[in-house]
Amino acid sequence: MKKWVVGKLMLLLAVGGISFAMLDDDQRALIANMPTDRDVLFWPEETRNAAFRALDAFPALADARVIEAGEATYPLPDGAPLELGEFDLDAFMTSQNSAAIVVVHDGKVVLERYGLDFSAEGKWTSFSVAKSLTSTLVGAAIADGYIDSLDDPVSKYLPDMRGSAYDAVTIRQLLTMSSGVRWSEDYSDPQSDVARFPEHVPEDDGVDALIDYMRQLPREVEPGTRWLYNTGETNLIGVLVREATGKNLADYLSEKVWAPFGMEQDATWLLSSSGSEISGCCIQAATRDMARFGLFAMGGGMAGGKRVVPEGWFDEATRPAFETGRFDRGYAYQWWTYPGDAYAASGLFGQGIFVDPQRNLVIATNSNWRQSTGNDGSGAERNRFYAAVQAAIDVRRGKDGTRVGAPAEPMVR
Secondary structure (H helix, E strand, O other), rough: OHHHHHHHHHHHHHHOOOOOHOHHHHHHHHHHHHOOOOOHHHHOOOHHHHHHHOOOOOOOOOOOOEEEOOOOOOOOOOOOOOOOOOOOOOHHHHHHHHEEEEEEEEEEEEEEEEOOOOOOOEEOOOOOOHHHHHHHHHHHHHOOOOOOOOOHHHHHHHHHHOHHHHHHHHEEEEOOOOOOOOOHHHHHHHHOOOHHHHHOOOOOOOHHHHHHOOOOEEEEOOOOOOOOOHHHHHHHHHHHHHHHOOOOOHHHHHHHHHHHHHHOOOOOEOOEEEEEEEEOOOEEEOOOHHHHHHHHHHHHOOOOOOEOOOOHHHHHHOOOOOEEEEEOOEOOOOOEHHHHHHHHEEHHEEEEEEEEHOOOOOEEEOOOOOOOOOOHHHHHHHHHHHHHHHHHHHHHHHOOOOOOOOOOOOOOO
């Protein structure tokens, strides 16, 4: 398989008139550590180090669609460096296999570090951080009148789901992963749903492959009564937004957020075999731009002076609908929730955007955890880092006379 992928890659380079010398360092590193298959969960660490920064670079791995940035850039000026007290940041970055940390407080960068030969100019894959961006596009589609209500059934916008277990499931239940439909998200099992659905080929060429897979799943419990992590349902949300708006997700995200809010770099969104964005995964973006997305959310969803989502959307979208038992977090509309009204987007191998409106704080991280889900202690350790930053902000605010714990005014654009 590796020889086939490399051979196809070299053919594409030759057809495009591109020589090895014309590639950047990240692209050359990926060629030197080319994956042997498409199952990222089982790639060697060095392959992941190379691939996570360049997944969108080669159509031999996956096609991608550009999320265009605009002409103006939302400024992220430097602030006074944040002191973390006894927290050992160097040890944390080493144990996390960290590529990037960007901490923004009161609109200023107070901590920024890079590892794994990554930099501010590079772009790292998001994994499931993309889920929170996808849910935001649902809010945008409601504000634009493409979707009438979160309580509409899925089948209203995806008629091919009629007669399936999803016929009685609402968009809100998809957002909170509470459909009641059977699903296995076991990353170690090649026969789990999360492993099988990307390779599914429908018998009817006229039906989207994802829809065909999901509509065959049986119901286990009543909708709205159980939380079950389900990447397939996030991908279904993406198809629903695409069908409701008539727009590709990358184009819609660029139109509503990426360009008007002022992201610095174009991003890309990997595509499924059917040509749709993989809405539960895989936006390739700069860490600073992911921090900017956190600022966009904390500011209530304003971009370019216009409201992108309905008033109060992020208050609702980040209010826990279920407790998950995972690192003491709850779950809302594709956002993980923390005590004190904080919330986060989170992806495999340590990708994250942590937002704390009480402290006017955003933390963006990119990593290559040695265990994908963080169950080896990496996830708990990242939570300790979040807590250390929060404590340092409290000390800083206490010194400048600001009441500790008092909400700050978020910056909006």
